[in-house]
Amino acid sequence: MMKVRNFCIIAHIDHGKSTLSDRFIELCSNLPTSSISNCFLDSMDLEKEKGITIKLAAIRLSWKDYFFNLIDTPGHIDFSAEVFRSLKVADAALLLIDITKGVQAQTISLFKTAKKEGLKIIPVLNKIDSPLVSEGRKEEVISQLKGEPFCFDNFHFISARTGEGVPKLLDSLIEEVTPPQEHKYCSKLNIPFIKGGKTCALIFEAEYHNQKGTILTIRMFSGEIKKGDEVYLIRSKLKVRVREIEFLTPKPLRLDKIVAGEVGRIYLFLPKELQLESGEHICSYPIPPEEELKLLPLDRIGHLKPMIFSFIAPYDEGQRTSFSSALQALKLSDSSFQYSFTQSSSLGFGANIGALGPLHLEILISRLEREFKLKLISGPSTIEYKAILKNKEELYFSASSQMPDITTVSEFLEPYIFLTLSLSSEYEKEFMSFISSRRSTYLISLVREGIENTQLIVEYSLPLSELNSSFVHALYSITKGYITYSYLLGDYHPLSLSKVTIWINNLEYSELSFLAESSEAISKSREILLKLKENVPPQLYELALQAKIGGKVIARENVKALRKAVAAKCYGGDISRKKKLWERQAQGKKKMKESSKLQLPHSFFRSLISTNTN
Numbered sequence: 001m002m003k004v005r006n007f008c009i010i011a012h013i014d015h016g017k018s019t020l021s022d023r024f025i026e027l028c029s030n031l032p033t034s035s036i037s038n039c040f041l042d043s044m045d046l047e048k049e050k051g052i053t054i055k056l057a058a059i060r061l062s063w064k065d066y067f068f069n070l071i072d073t074p075g076h077i078d079f080s081a082e083v084f085r086s087l088k089v090a091d092a093a094l095l096l097i098d099i100t101k102g103v104q105a106q107t108i109s110l111f112k113t114a115k116k117e118g119l120k121i122i123p124v125l126n127k128i129d130s131p132l133v134s135e136g137r138k139e140e141v142i143s144q145l146k147g148e149p150f151c152f153d154n155f156h157f158i159s160a161r162t163g164e165g166v167p168k169l170l171d172s173l174i175e176e177v178t179p180p181q182e183h184k185y186c187s188k189l190n191i192p193f194i195k196g197g198k199t200c201a202l203i204f205e206a207e208y209h210n211q212k213g214t215i216l217t218i219r220m221f222s223g224e225i226k227k228g229d230e231v232y233l234i235r236s237k238l239k240v241r242v243r244e245i246e247f248l249t250p251k252p253l254r255l256d257k258i259v260a261g262e263v264g265r266i267y268l269f270l271p272k273e274l275q276l277e278s279g280e281h282i283c284s285y286p287i288p289p290e291e292e293l294k295l296l297p298l299d300r301i302g303h304l305k306p307m308i309f310s311f312i313a314p315y316d317e318g319q320r321t322s323f324s325s326a327l328q329a330l331k332l333s334d335s336s337f338q339y340s341f342t343q344s345s346s347l348g349f350g351a352n353i354g355a356l357g358p359l360h361l362e363i364l365i366s367r368l369e370r371e372f373k374l375k376l377i378s379g380p381s382t383i384e385y386k387a388i389l390k391n392k393e394e395l396y397f398s399a400s401s402q403m404p405d406i407t408t409v410s411e412f413l414e415p416y417i418f419l420t421l422s423l424s425s426e427y428e429k430e431f432m433s434f435i436s437s438r439r440s441t442y443l444i445s446l447v448r449e450g451i452e453n454t455q456l457i458v459e460y461s462l463p464l465s466e467l468n469s470s471f472v473h474a475l476y477s478i479t480k481g482y483i484t485y486s487y488l489l490g491d492y493h494p495l496s497l498s499k500v501t502i503w504i505n506n507l508e509y510s511e512l513s514f515l516a517e518s519s520e521a522i523s524k525s526r527e528i529l530l531k532l533k534e535n536v537p538p539q540l541y542e543l544a545l546q547a548k549i550g551g552k553v554i555a556r557e558n559v560k561a562l563r564k565a566v567a568a569k570c571y572g573g574d575i576s577r578k579k580k581l582w583e584r585q586a587q588g589k590k591k592m593k594e595s596s597k598l599q600l601p602h603s604f605f606r607s608l609i610s611t612n613t614n
Contacts, residue, residue: 001261005177006219008071008086010114011096012104012484016126020096020160021059021072027167028061028068029250058205058217058263060247063170069263081304081336081356085204087113089219089263092120092177099125099157100132102448102455103144104484105422111150122176123152124169129159144448180261199223199231199284207333213243214270214332216282219263223284226257232285239285243267306338306354307415307464307489308361309398311379312368313350319374320349326372327351330364337364344511352399354384358468383464385515386413386492400499400513413492414517415464418443421475423483425454430478438466439517461490465517500525500554502532503546525555533557 009017061068071086087093093114097107114121123145127133138157145152156172158165205217225231229242244267247253258264266282314323327339338354355361361381368374387395387404388411397403419440423431425447440462448455467487475483498521502512512532516524525547532545536559543559 001259002179003065004067004069004180004261005092005173006069006071006090006180006261006263007092007094007173007177008073008090009094009096010073010083010087010110012098012101012106012110013074015096015098015101015104015107016160017072017096020094020124020126020158020166021057021070023160023163023166024061024068024070024170025059025250027163027170028063058248060249060253060263064174066174068170068173071263079356079360083110084113084304087117087119089202089204090119091180092122092173094122094124096124096126097141097145098127099138099141100127100130102141103422105420105457105486106484108149108420108457109486109488120177122156122172123150123154124156124158126158126160128157129162129164198287199225199229199282201225201282203280203282206335208329212267214268216266216268217248217263218258218266218282220258220260222260224257224259225266225282227255230285231282232287234281234283234287236280238270240268240270243269304336304356305489306336307356307383308358308381309352309354309384310361310381311342311350311352312365312376313348315375315377317348322372323349323351323374326368326374327353329372330367334364336360354398358472380514381468382515383415385497386415387411388413400501400515401510403497403499403515406499411494412497414495414497416461416490416493417464417467417487418459418461418490419467419485419487420457420459421483421485422455422457423479425456427479427482428456431475431483434474434478435460435462438471439463440466463493463495463517464489498549500528501548502528503544503548504536505544506546521549522554529555529557533559538562 009020011017058069058071061070071090073083073086074080095107095111095114097103111121125138125141128138142155144150145155156165156169158169160166200221200223201218202221203216203218207215209215225242225245227242227245230239231242232239245255245258246265246267247255247258248263248265252265255264258266314320324341331337331339336356337360339351341349341351343349353361353364355364358381365376365378369376382398384396384398385403387397387409389395389404389408390410391408395404421431440460443459443461445459446457448457475485496518498516498518500514500516500521502509512528514524514528529545529547536543536545538559538561540562542561545557545559546553547555
């Protein structure tokens with residue numbers, strides 16, 4: 001155990017985490033550079049296409065008779081659950097900073113999280129080979145890191161691209177990162193079972209493979225696990241046998257056992273429908289019942305509350321079984337999202353899913369389509385509101401169909417976030433004008449004078465509903481892409497919430513109803529009605545499209561009737577013959593309009609949702 005070091009790399013997005021991981025692998029594995037692809041640990045096609053890390057990845061490396069368990073983490077705020085899981089099992093964190101960009105919004109957020117977890121934090125300044133780096137720029141970034149909240153004294157300077165300074169950094173890890181000891185979670189509890197050296201491990205990553213079964217990445221707290229051992233999943237209350245054990249080396253290394261302090265993989269055959277959660281513990285079997293109860297309160301790592309919700313469904317309803325299996329498999333791989341199946345009279349079979357943010361939601365849908373060969377439609381994203389009922393009960397809901405009767409509600413509330421942004425002061429005026437129009441409240445700002453420009457770090461409180469794709473696109477447009485942000489979920493605040501219902505010829509179509517802040521209800525209703533007007537099939541009679549709050553019409557559009565020339569065959573003769581045909585047609589249209597409800601197929605609603613999403 002004294003020869004093992006467990007650490008992770010944390011950084012703002014695009015500061016060079018995956019590139020540094022590649023240099024570590026190259027130097028520690030004795031593999032030629034040509035055999036190591038760029039972003040070795042970014043194995044998903046989506047990661048390589050978007051140039052971001054989506055899933056944490058762990059690997060075991062050898063350096064001068066020492067063994068490093070390295071965990072590469074995502075940098076985007078939407079994948080913070082992956083970062084939290086890494087911090088829970090690591091003993092130290094490399095805080096990587098792009099010296100050409102300096103401290104960014106997510107740099108501060110990640111530092112505070114790692115510090116809260118009690119990790120040793122090692123600052124590493126990357127991209128020193130860049131022509132943009134001068135001595136003045138270097139001193140400027142060092143000054144930032146010596147100040148609050150960092151207060152660092154010593155720094156490592158590297159180029160992850162060329163490898164400059166990386167061997168020296170590896171050497172320093174041996175001294176600066178402490179070897180694994182009794183894990184911090186175990187030390188919180190007086191559990192004789194663990195104190196006596198019995199096996200206890202924490203699952204921080206899981207995936208399902210059709211041939212290999214369930215593959216679990218674990219951090220060993222105490223004891224050991226041998227191939228063929230029976231182990232016990234505490235939360236699932238399931239006894240299973242370990243089939244294989246391996247270390248996550250560049251070329252996977254099969255083992256007979258894994259011991260305390262190590263990070264590795266074990267292969268099990270678990271029921272595919274079993275819903276494992278981050279924070280599931282593996283222990284020796286049997287375990288005394290009284291000590292099992294003491295283990296259950298241990299932290300559930302990465303168990304964050306979803307912030308964004310959406311409806312998804314297979315475009316082809318024949319893929320219902322494949323769709324269900326795909327969600328179960330993805331849940332095992334990414335425990336930070338939630339789903340529940342639903343059946344809609346107009347949309348058919350689908351699921352309501354919850355994600356940590358807009359990008360996380362986009363990635364989830366893309367993974368379902370690519371990894372499981374599904375063609376999906378997805379609805380517009382929503383958030384979770386809160387209702388305080390008159391009987392003092394609290395009710396959470398994210399869909400208009402779940403909204404309680406307004407006569408039973410004392411107050412509606414919506415979630416707010418604390419949004420931290422970092423931008424150049426040259427965009428300050430236009431940015432301030434934009435942010436003030438989004439129901440935001442200014443909290444605090446920090447100005448950092450630089451040699452080349454002045455950096456502005458500001459913090460606002462604003463409704464979570466404002467943080468959508470159009471909001472992010474507007475930020476990038478205003479600042480020409482030179483802005484970074486991070487956010488944390490705050491408290492719920494009161495709002496005036498309206499349920500908008502959509503009507504076609506005085507008949508309600510509940511599937512098109514939506515929730516909106518009262519001041520925005522009219523503008524959103526007009527957008528929906530225009531989309532509806534473009535997609536609804538024309539009829540022989542005029543269609544009245546209406547949006548209502550309660551019984552009041554707040555927006556309206558009309559779809560003109562198809563024209564049928566019933567008198568076309570009347571050539572000449574008495575005009576009264578044509579008048580009779582026209583009158584009969586008018587009576588028929590009126591009767592049809594009054595007695596029939598427009599039947600809209602599933603494909604219509606699905607095409608409408610897809611249009612709204614795009």
